[in-house]
Amino acid sequence: MAALDLYLLTTTKPYLTHLRRLACSASPTSPYRARLAPRPPDLVKWVRAEGGFVHQSITIAQVDPCGLGLVATEEIPKGSDLIALPDHLPLRFDSNGARDSAVLASLVGQVPGTEELWAMRLGLRLLQERAKIGSFWWPYISNLPETYSVPIFFPGEDIKNLQYAPLLHQVNKRCRFLLDFEKEVKHAVENLKPDDHPFGGQDIDASSLGWAMSAVSSRAFRVYGEKLQHGSCTNVPMMLPLIDMCNHSFHPNAEIVQEQRMQSSKMLVIAETQIKRNDPLVLNYGCLNNDLFLLDYGFVIPSNPYDCVELKYDGALFDAASIAAGVSSPNFSSPAPWQQHVLSKLNLHGEDTVLKVSLGGPEIVEGRLLAALRALLASDMEIVQKHDLITLKSLSVEAPLGVSNEVAALRTLVALCVIALGHFPTKIMEDESQLKQDVASSTELTIQFRIQKKSVIIDVMRTLSKRLKLVLSKESVASQS
Numbered sequence: 001m002a003a004l005d006l007y008l009l010t011t012t013k014p015y016l017t018h019l020r021r022l023a024c025s026a027s028p029t030s031p032y033r034a035r036l037a038p039r040p041p042d043l044v045k046w047v048r049a050e051g052g053f054v055h056q057s058i059t060i061a062q063v064d065p066c067g068l069g070l071v072a073t074e075e076i077p078k079g080s081d082l083i084a085l086p087d088h089l090p091l092r093f094d095s096n097g098a099r100d101s102a103v104l105a106s107l108v109g110q111v112p113g114t115e116e117l118w119a120m121r122l123g124l125r126l127l128q129e130r131a132k133i134g135s136f137w138w139p140y141i142s143n144l145p146e147t148y149s150v151p152i153f154f155p156g157e158d159i160k161n162l163q164y165a166p167l168l169h170q171v172n173k174r175c176r177f178l179l180d181f182e183k184e185v186k187h188a189v190e191n192l193k194p195d196d197h198p199f200g201g202q203d204i205d206a207s208s209l210g211w212a213m214s215a216v217s218s219r220a221f222r223v224y225g226e227k228l229q230h231g232s233c234t235n236v237p238m239m240l241p242l243i244d245m246c247n248h249s250f251h252p253n254a255e256i257v258q259e260q261r262m263q264s265s266k267m268l269v270i271a272e273t274q275i276k277r278n279d280p281l282v283l284n285y286g287c288l289n290n291d292l293f294l295l296d297y298g299f300v301i302p303s304n305p306y307d308c309v310e311l312k313y314d315g316a317l318f319d320a321a322s323i324a325a326g327v328s329s330p331n332f333s334s335p336a337p338w339q340q341h342v343l344s345k346l347n348l349h350g351e352d353t354v355l356k357v358s359l360g361g362p363e364i365v366e367g368r369l370l371a372a373l374r375a376l377l378a379s380d381m382e383i384v385q386k387h388d389l390i391t392l393k394s395l396s397v398e399a400p401l402g403v404s405n406e407v408a409a410l411r412t413l414v415a416l417c418v419i420a421l422g423h424f425p426t427k428i429m430e431d432e433s434q435l436k437q438d439v440a441s442s443t444e445l446t447i448q449f450r451i452q453k454k455s456v457i458i459d460v461m462r463t464l465s466k467r468l469k470l471v472l473s474k475e476s477v478a479s480q481s
């Protein structure tokens with residue numbers, strides 16, 4: 001097993017300093033990612049030898065800054081089949097091997113069912129094959145990166161310098177899980193006979209579990225599995241050899257198609273557009289924010305249209321923002337009963353509250369937040385009750401509760417953005433000058449991440465300020481006519 005760095009943040013508070021180091025050998029943050037085997041077998045040849053199809057004009061090449069990728073050596077017409085994998089090539093939990101290890105199945109059952117840990121379940125299966133001498137998947141596994149640039153492997157200082165509490169919380173949670181799970185795995189395999197040992201007698205620690213979880217989160221695809229009785233399908237994560245050499249773009253030129261025939265299914269990659277010579281083949285991994293790109297894939301997308309910042313809906317904070325914005329006597333902390341009723345419908349009050357609200361992304365202001373601001377800054381219950389929630393939540397509906405209400409809501413939002421920006425310990429200019437220095441790649445990722453978060457807030461402020469001007473200018477035209 002490659003030993004990697006894994007740090008535990010020993011408290012959930014942001015800006016932590018007390019870190020426990022677990023293991024260390026290769027630098028996890030070097031820009032060039034070595035593969036598990038120094039000279040791994042040719043993946044394209046292996047896929048073809050196993051009955052798969054690989055378009056003759058595709059090769060594996062270095063694609064900066066993504067690491068390795070698939071590249072077209074000649075122009076490829078739209079609609080062409082690029083890769084086809086027969087049913088036995090994907091590595092999934094039920095493929096040969098998992099069935100005969102009750103210990104592995106029981107360990108999989110011990111991984112909490114939360115969304116963010118799904119990759120650990122398939123990761124255990126990957127570790128099993130990685131440890132198995134003569135594994136059918138070794139030609140694939142040996143081509144996997146030896147290290148991953150996800151934050152669980154960052155030095156503690158870099159994690160702290162992400163400057164964004166929701167992400168720190170997630171990194172901390174994953175590190176804690178890995179350290180706890182290491183103990184469970186060790187306990188489950190102690191005293192096992194070599195034949196019963198799911199990992200061929202090899203020592204499994206938090207670093208190797210972290211490697212497997214990151215390999216899966218950054219490379220597995222969730223595809224349709226069995227059809228359920230009511231017609232929907234289960235979602236099965238799978239590792240798709242060679243297909244997982246495609247890098248990400250929000251403007252993909254390739255797509256994955258699952259071909260189902262009788263009992264077997266084939267995974268295909270098809271050219272979604274014409275692909276020019278020397279162009280990389282790119283898939284869309286999903287419309288994700290930068291938190292997920294960094295946590296699961298280890299990279300950050302500049303100007304990501306899906307990036308957003310999370311805030312907590314908190315009456316006192318919103319009152320402070322409103323007062324800073326010059327709004328007289330806001331009552332976020334003590335809403336009237338009818339306003340509480342609106343907040344309850346938005347899950348911001350009472351039972352089942354979800355206090356996390358977001359700014360940025362395609363919506364710019366999360367609808368629940370906008371509706372709450374409009375309703376709480378309104379003094380006339382009847383006007384609010386004349387509107388449905390869909391209208392109140394929509395930024396494209398101009399001033400549904402009147403101009404002065406809209407102006408107060410927009411000004412409060414801009415003030416909230418100013419407060420949120422002020423919580424970052426550094427300014428974008430300072431971050432940018434730090435980036436110009438020769439920093440480790442994990443530090444670079446950390447700085448890029450926080451620059452992007454601040455840019456999201458600045459973009460939201462710009463959009464809302466424009467909006468404010470527009471509303472005010474329409475009002476002044478109306479009052480003159």
Ligand SMILES: C[S@@+](CC[C@H](N)C(=O)[O-])C[C@H]1O[C@@H](n2cnc3c(N)ncnc32)[C@H](O)[C@@H]1O
Pocket residue numbers: 033065066067068069145218219244245246247248249296297298299300
């Ligand atoms: C499914 S793998 C793709 C193949 C990978 N580049 C390799 O060398 O094996 C996903 C990983 O590729 C890299 N990657 C993919 N798309 C990227 C992008 N748009 N920018 C930066 N890195 C990217 C990230 O390291 C990510 O975790």
